[in-house]
Amino acid sequence: xxxxxxxxxxxxxxxxxxxxxxxxxxxxxxxxxxxxxxxxxxxxxxxxxxxxxxxxxxxxxxxxxxxxxxxxxxxxxxxxxxxxxxxxxxxxxxxxxxxxxxxxxxxxxxxxxxxxxxxxxxxxxxxxxxxxxxxxxxxxxxxxxxxxxxxxxxxxxxxxxxxxxxxxxxxxxxxxxxxxxxxxxxxxxxxxxxxxxxxxxxxxxxxxxxxxxxxxxxxxxxxxxxxxxxxxxxxxxxxxxxxxxxxxxxxxxxxxxxxxxxxxxxxxxxxxxxxxxxxxxxxxxxxxxxxxxxxxxxxxxxxxxxxxxxxxxxxxxxxxxxxxxxxxxxxxxxxxxxxxxxxxxxxxxxxxxxxxxxxxxxxxxxxxxxxxxxxxxxxxxxxxxxxxxxxxxxxxxxxxxxxxxxxxxxxxxxxxxxxxxxxxxxxxxxxxxxxxxxxxxxxxxxxxxxxxxxxxxxxxxxxxxxxxxxxxxxxxxxxxxxxxxxxxxxxxxxxxxxxxxxxxxxxxxxxxxxxxxxxxxxxxxxxxxxxxxxxxxxxxxxxxxxxxxxxxxxxxxxxxxxxxxxxxxxxxxxxxxxxxxxxxxxx
Amino acid sequence: xxxxxxxxxxxxxxxxxxxxxxxxxxxxxxxxxxxxxxxxxxxxxxxxxxxxxxxxxxxxxxxxxxxxxxxxxxxxxxxxxxxxxxxxxxxxxxxxxxxxxxxxxxxxxxxxxxxxxxxxxxxxxxxxxxxxxxxxxxxxxxxxxxxxxxxxxxxxxxxxxxxxxxxxxxxxxxxxxxxxxxxxxxxxxxxxxxxxxxxxxxxxxxxxxxxxxxxxxxxxxxxxxxxxxxxxxxxxxxxxxxx
Numbered sequence: 001x002x003x004x005x006x007x008x009x010x011x012x013x014x015x016x017x018x019x020x021x022x023x024x025x026x027x028x029x030x031x032x033x034x035x036x037x038x039x040x041x042x043x044x045x046x047x048x049x050x051x052x053x054x055x056x057x058x059x060x061x062x063x064x065x066x067x068x069x070x071x072x073x074x075x076x077x078x079x080x081x082x083x084x085x086x087x088x089x090x091x092x093x094x095x096x097x098x099x100x101x102x103x104x105x106x107x108x109x110x111x112x113x114x115x116x117x118x119x120x121x122x123x124x125x126x127x128x129x130x131x132x133x134x135x136x137x138x139x140x141x142x143x144x145x146x147x148x149x150x151x152x153x154x155x156x157x158x159x160x161x162x163x164x165x166x167x168x169x170x171x172x173x174x175x176x177x178x179x180x181x182x183x184x185x186x187x188x189x190x191x192x193x194x195x196x197x198x199x200x201x202x203x204x205x206x207x208x209x210x211x212x213x214x215x216x217x218x219x220x221x222x223x224x225x226x227x228x229x230x231x232x233x234x235x236x237x238x239x240x241x242x243x244x245x246x247x248x249x250x251x252x253x254x255x256x257x258x259x260x261x262x263x264x265x266x267x268x269x270x271x272x273x274x275x276x277x278x279x280x281x282x283x284x285x286x287x288x289x290x291x292x293x294x295x296x297x298x299x300x301x302x303x304x305x306x307x308x309x310x311x312x313x314x315x316x317x318x319x320x321x322x323x324x325x326x327x328x329x330x331x332x333x334x335x336x337x338x339x340x341x342x343x344x345x346x347x348x349x350x351x352x353x354x355x356x357x358x359x360x361x362x363x364x365x366x367x368x369x370x371x372x373x374x375x376x377x378x379x380x381x382x383x384x385x386x387x388x389x390x391x392x393x394x395x396x397x398x399x400x401x402x403x404x405x406x407x408x409x410x411x412x413x414x415x416x417x418x419x420x421x422x423x424x425x426x427x428x429x430x431x432x433x434x435x436x437x438x439x440x441x442x443x444x445x446x447x448x449x450x451x452x453x454x455x456x457x458x459x460x461x462x463x464x465x466x467x468x469x470x471x472x473x474x475x476x477x478x479x480x481x482x483x484x485x486x487x488x489x490x491x492x493x494x495x496x497x498x499x500x501x502x503x504x505x506x507x508x509x510x511x512x513x514x515x516x517x518x519x520x521x522x523x524x525x526x527x528x529x530x531x532x533x534x535x536x537x538x539x540x541x542x543x544x545x546x547x548x549x550x551x552x553x554x555x556x557x558x559x560x561x562x563x564x565x566x567x568x569x570x571x572x573x574x575x576x577x578x579x580x581x582x583x584x585x586x587x
Numbered sequence: 588x589x590x591x592x593x594x595x596x597x598x599x600x601x602x603x604x605x606x607x608x609x610x611x612x613x614x615x616x617x618x619x620x621x622x623x624x625x626x627x628x629x630x631x632x633x634x635x636x637x638x639x640x641x642x643x644x645x646x647x648x649x650x651x652x653x654x655x656x657x658x659x660x661x662x663x664x665x666x667x668x669x670x671x672x673x674x675x676x677x678x679x680x681x682x683x684x685x686x687x688x689x690x691x692x693x694x695x696x697x698x699x700x701x702x703x704x705x706x707x708x709x710x711x712x713x714x715x716x717x718x719x720x721x722x723x724x725x726x727x728x729x730x731x732x733x734x735x736x737x738x739x740x741x742x743x744x745x746x747x748x749x750x751x752x753x754x755x756x757x758x759x760x761x762x763x764x765x766x767x768x769x770x771x772x773x774x775x776x777x778x779x780x781x782x783x784x785x786x787x788x789x790x791x792x793x794x795x796x797x798x799x800x801x802x803x804x805x806x807x808x809x810x811x812x813x814x815x816x817x818x819x820x821x822x823x824x825x826x827x828x829x830x
Contacts, residue, residue: 050800051820052820054798054800054820055778055780055798055820056776056777056778057773057777057778057781061773061777062681062682063687068687069687069688069689070686070687070688070689070690073689076700076701077701078698078700082698083695083697085695085697085701085704086689086691087689087702088688088689088690088702088703088704089685089687089688089689089702089703091702194803194806194807195807196806197809197810200809235803237800237801237802237803238801238802238803238806239798239799239800239801239802240802241798249800358810359810359811359812361802361805361806361811361812361813363795363796363799363802363813364802364805364806364813401795403776403789403790403793403795404772404773404776404777407776407793415749415768416654416655416656416745416768416771417654417655417657417742418657418659418661420655420656421656421657421659421661421664421792422661424792424793425661425792425793428793428794428795429793429794429812453693454691455691504698504700505700506699506700506702507700507701507702508699508700508702508703
């Protein structure tokens with residue numbers, strides 16, 4: 001029998017970026033907030049201490065800070081004719097477990113989506129005609145606009161202390177920043193990071209190729225910074241251990257560095273770690289959430305009543321919890337009806353490695369230290385002649401030169417033996433990699449449902465992912481990669497290696513932890529799980545945060561938009577929902 | 588302090604026995620989700636004092652890594668860097684036991700895109716494959732275990748293994764070789780606290796100075812070689828050197 005606990009005002013499922021922000025905003029509003037985190041507690045000291053965190057084997061190779069598939073994973077297949085098999089070890093993406101979530105181990109590449117990204121279907125139909133969109137592509141408008149989100153993007157950037165250069169303040173274009181971005185109200189909180197040599201060479205080559213490079217917006221602080229919540233951050237030292245690591249220097253934005261110091265001591269906030277939520281509970285009408293069921297570290301089941309339930313777990317875990325809880329109609333690809341699990345999308349990436357004669361010192365880096373070309377992202381260029389929609393950015397990131405996973409070798413280098421060793425010695429200090437990072441549209445045959453065979457440690461069915469890249473994405477990725485190769489060529493390398501992303505999606509090699517969709521937002525309950533305030537259509541006292549709300553995945557890293565949507569939803573909850581609890585939109 | 592934020596929970600979790608894989612319908616297993624904090628100390632759990640490999644298996648691994656990254660005119664290779672010790676210790680730890688992998692059945696071969704679907708943990712794969720390789724070689728004209736072949740014959744055999752030309756339980760030999768190469772590179776380039784990269788042999792070869800904390804001044808010195816002494820997590824001297 002589950003132990004029934006005293007009720008709280010708000011229960012947050014998970015404790016990463018979205019839950020940390022909501023906990024701060026809703027405790028500010030006087031509510032008693034409880035967060036249930038499936039992983040352990042972690043804080044800057046001792047867990048990310050600079051004395052021990054710079055350990056590539058432990059964290060980047062053996063996955064020290066990530067979720068562990070032996071507890072729960074997903075099954076995967078490229079299409080519905082295959083039998084889905086478990087993802088037995090982490091590969092293509094690496095969600096976190098533990099306080100701070102993936103906000104601990106990200107690089108800090110922090111973007112806004114383009115204004116046109118939020119109106120993907122209506123904008124594409126208007127500019128290129130209805131027939132430009134393939135019949136099986138299920139993209140849709142978000143139900144929220146860039147202009148509505150702008151103040152909330154601003155809030156997240158001032159929470160994080162983003163280092164960057166604005167390209168568009170109130171419509172005034174500044175060529176020092178991204179000339180294609182939507183208008184912003186003011187400059188970034190901090191100036192761009194210092195540049196390393198490889199980004200300077202990329203910048204020069206990109207200009208020669210006729211493009212418009214600019215410094216990437218970085219959640220790595222270029223100077224000491226006091227943030228939106230009054231928390232003090234340090235200056236990034238370019239140690240080169242951001243992605244896969246926690247920051248011991250208070251200079252990579254994370255819940256620990258940006259929110260914990262003002263949140264954890266509050267009397268009306270409570271955090272329980274190693275507590276895994278297994279169901280959202282509802283009353284007999286099914287229209288009202290009564291709380292959640294969870295299991296603690298010793299296996300004891302609990303029932304936690306709450307007036308408001310907010311899912312803040314990683315994208316596919318929120319979808320999984322909705323499916324297990326029977327909330328919302330599960331998506332059925334055969335009939336194209338139902339919504340939960342629908343419109344799963346991802347990111348399509350590629351790279352061009354360049355091998356130079358000069359010493360680049362790749363180990364002096366930061367997760368979001370890079371120069372970027374955005375000329376071929378979103379609808380920043382005319383797609384008419386190309387026959388695809390979407391796009392991506394081209395960037396030379398110098399995230400670090402960690403030797404096991406970040407040594408680049410010329411094409412056709414043997415995998416072992418003296419020739420391999422010689423290539424390692426000759427190229428480690430003199431190689432760089434240009435990345436492309438592209439959008440993935442949503443499709444009728446890409447979705448998440450429950451696996452009929454495989455189960456997690458709680459005895460529940462694993463989520464089953466059915467996903468593959470489509471022609472539109474392959475065409476787009478090839479186009480953008482070819483542009484990246486033009487820049488690479490202009491760098492006059494002694495060798496270069498163009499690595500197109502071809503063929504089927506594979507769950508094996510790491511690509512990005514940018515899984516999206518499955519509980520998408522919108523204005524029509526027939527095609528969305530949550531309304532434009534991220535409130536469940538079916539259960540109005542349930543909200544769902546995160547990238548699972550994206551109806552399709554634009555060509556940028558998702559965290560900036562996840563943060564903005566969280567502030568947007570927090571405002572709706574505080575200003576509208578708490579005054580009059582009920583649906584914030586008519587169906 | 589949050590009311591239920593308790594380090595004790597973490598400590599208690601480490602005392603719970605870790606049980607092996609169970610059938611999908613079995614009761615819930617409770618295994619600590621994340622490693623307890625190292626609390627500022629080097630993570631010695633990753634380098635248990637006793638390794639996994641038998642002397643014969645260790646001889647195979649030592650001989651194989653010496654061909655994968657050989658000592659040559661560029662300097663010492665994986666053998667000299669202690670990579671066999673590294674692999675031995677890794678196989679004895681959580682990696683060797685596939686402790687964090689999803690290892691529940693049913694088992695079936697999948698597509699290349701679906702990834703690893705063997706029922707074997709890395710330690711089991713090493714054990715099963717090395718035995719078969721040496722049995723295979725004992726019956727061959729060479730009639731010697733791998734470790735006793737000359738370097739040329741070892742290279743020829745490893746090439747055949749890589750191409751799938753040596754049949755070891757179907758295609759296990761090919762999969763094993765891929766993992767052996769990956770583990771060798773790990774051991775050559777990981778921090779010396781794990782037993783490989785002894786005396787920074789791997790890092791010195793490529794020019795990685797080790798985990799240094801601050802490059803604010805140097806990052807703007809374009810093209811200049813960084814020449815501070817090599818360091819590891821445990822300091823400037825490799826602990827393996829004293830062992």
